[in-house]
Amino acid sequence: MVNETDPAIGATETLVVEAKEAVRHRAPSRVQRVGDHVKREWQLYLMLLPTVIWLLVFLYKPMYGLQVAFKDYSIFRGVAGSPWIGFEHFETLFGNDQFLRALKNTVIMSFYTLLFGFPMPIILALMFNEVLNATFRKTAQTIVYLPHFISSVIIAGIVITAFSPSAGIVNTVMGWFGIDPIYFLTKPEWFRPIFVGTGIWQESGFQSIVYLAAIAGVSPTLYESAVIDGASRWQMMWKITIPSIMSTIIIMLIIRIGNILEVSFEMIILLYQPATYETADVVNTFIYRQGIQAGQYDFAAAAGLFNAVVAFVLVMAANTLSKRYSRTSLW
Amino acid sequence: MSGVVLQKIAKAYGDIPVVHGIDLEVREKEFVVLVGPSGCGKSTTLRMIAGLEEISDGELSIDGRHMNRVAPKDRDVAMVFQNYALYPHLDVAENIAFGLRIRKESKEAIAAAVEEVSGILGLTDYLERRPADLSGGQRQRVAMGRAIVRRPKVFLFDEPLSNLDAKLRTQMRAEIKRLHKRLGVTSIYVTHDQVEAMTLADRIVVMRDGRIEQVGTPMELFNNPVSIFVAGFLGSPPMNMVAARVNAGGDVPVAEFSGQSLPLARLPALLEADGREVVLGIRPEFVAVADDGVPGRIVIETDLVETLGSEALIHAMLDDKPFVIRAQTMNMAIGQTQVLGDVSGFTIDPKLVRVFDADTGRALPGQDIV
16 A cells, blocks of 8 residues: 655655656567567568478478487387487498598589589670670570470480480591590599589579679669770670679679589489499489488488588688678678 | 860650750860750760760761760760769779779879879878768769869769769869869760759750750850740749730730739830730749839739748749749848748839740740840
8 A cells, every 4th residue: 555645655656666667668679579570570471481381391300310310220219219329420431432432522523513613604694794686695595594494304314315325416526537436424534524514504504694683783884984984895894794793603602612512413313323433423322322222321311411511611611701801791 | 176066966766866956066174064854865965975875867076076986985085974883892092093994004104193183082081992981972072083084075974963962962063163173174064953054054055855945154044044944944943934915005015914914124026025925934033022002013922931041932822823032131130031921012123024925935035134
């Protein structure tokens, strides 16, 4: 009961009321702010939901299974029931010649793909940008985009046919110059060039779209100003276009570095054979053979986890370096 | 002589003409402003002079040389763009030096030129900054630096102050004027802002629908607009327009509207215009507030007064149309400006009333204030 006559009690009452008011008016917490935002923009969050569910189901839930890399996994005991064995699979992995060979092949093929495949879409986009005839440009673009939409199986079929020693176009042309047929797809030394070349042919056109979009965003007045200053088209390309799309190039490079160990698995499976394992077998095909074909899920999971950790470290390092030296970063 | 001569210059995009054969001579060291509403062809004309747009017809010469087929780089012009056109990946010094580098000038010459230009424009402390780290005014100065560093024969400005706020625009306007005085380079400046046109120009070219409406000094255009369009375009607030009929039956011609009559100058053209429908152009500055009983007084209904400090704008209605009077308040006591709300009439010197033909919109001849 409030004592209205006692000034001390009255003052306390006032303080309590003020404190309650202050609590009511204090800045909302982060959770509250997010909650308010979700309430206000619920339509946007609703649109985001399918992607979040997809990520949770296909990318986060499977992470639970990663623990088998540290267990003696048995499908009868399940993931939870299998006993822990620490880093035993990793020790076996690094003592396995096939894995080390696959790792070496992965790094080499990724390096070649990055070296030759990464600049190609940029070059294509720059070339398209220089083509003044709109009809020719659109036709050329359609032609180079097409291989992306063809299934890997068909692409592999085309490659196998093209390099066939009996009726392949490559050997036929070589025959015109008196060169004996080469069994390209059975020769380990030819696998990497064919694989890298096929990848470039299939994806460069489509990947160039990103750079074309970036080029479209460059202000035309930069070119007009350069024209008045006397710049040639070549100079404009080097001094305006490329620097202007550099942030896009760097972002794409970071993403590519993150996927450096993700060599096109399907294409290798479709093109390689035991005769070319020496240069064609990569980590992913190794995991496929060990995990799916040989049923060593725990061992394959260890190889896969290693792959993922390396990719994570690479993408973090690339992003940090890019942020430091070019002020551009993925996050 | 670094003049620019346009003879019957025309531009069409396919079948759509946008500039209809304009003639203009910009004299050496002159500062000419092309002004007009959006789509009037002023920027297209400037871009044809720069070589960024092909000339469909007519002849362009700069410094006496025929330029129609000459590449932009060989026209010896420099252009300042509305959005500055600064290279975001280059710092201020590199931006200024860009044109010189392209022309393969020596490193020493480039360094000296950049130093000189940055000194002129007050950019010395910002040479290592990138455009993103500069204010709007600083960016505009860099854009001008890039233009002047090449010492071209002609400067072309395409609405260079449009992206700046009002205060900065006023400041940069003065800087451009000062720069022109200092360098004395022939300049052609495009704007839709009549204040910029009036303050910067030696001569103004008013354009409308791809044609030149009038060319003249700012005061010529202000005092003697050839058409209702020019009269309404130049001046702030713009000229008041009052529809009337001329009655030249008395000693002096008068303009009659809504039961009132305004004496006009005794000019032959006005005497001949007896009975014709006209539009009276009355500058807000030329009007004198008049109390009841003053001869020739026109009655208005005041509804709003905007006090601007040294002057006030009296917004009134005349013949059911808005009518603005600019009144000086410098010599009025602070409380006295309130009486402007009671203004109920005005008079004007008949010589200062501009009479336009209501059908053609053109000024009747022989009225020019000399």
